[in-house]
Amino acid sequence: MADRKSAQPRRKERKEAAEVSKDKKEDSMQAEHGAADGAPPAGDGETEALAANGDVQVEPMELPPFELITGDRIDPFTFKFQFKNVEYSSGRNKTFLCYLVDKGAVEGLARGYLEDEHAGLHAEEAFFIQILPDYDPELKYTVTWYVSSSPCLACASKLVETLKSRKNVKLSIFASRLFEWEEPEIQTGLRALQEAGCKLRVMKPLDFSYIWDTFVENEECDLNLWEDCKDSYEYYQEKLADILQ
């Protein structure tokens, strides 16, 4: 195993660097687009000139921090980069969380996704604030997450508390990659989650196709799974089984 790992990372990292720059370009495009939709940024020349003439009163408006995004379907390039189950996840400093929430026959099924910037709330915590803020003990909640990486220690602890206080929430987490799985505290966190009733799984190749069909702007095309998808799944699956046994 060690041999396989040391033989491959250079090639993988180089390939990923190209993808990171593409991803960054998309991010900056989104940021520009966002600014155009909202208030003009401070220092906008035209607005200042008008204000100087006394024609308009400019109220400085603070834009909310670019931290959390919720949505219906993920951009396909973003999906392929963020969910790729490589061992070396450099450049992926955010978590994507696709969710399905079943509140029983009356309420029906809700779906969507969240992404965080790891600057503020992590997606796992944000889910219970933004997507499922209310809890009705009379209902049964079946919640399924497909996350780009497994929870950090802080999120695992918060999830344990949430599951203890919301007994009718059944949470299943399918993770593409295991976040810092070699760290003993992370392993403890994952075990605590399991003990709190959370089902933890590593995504199989079929799960990636399911997410593609359900949560990605797929333009009706099938997903071509990347090379090593199955090998990486088996690698992470083995690690998780060791941690949780």
Ligand SMILES: [Zn+2]
């Ligand atoms: Zn976290």
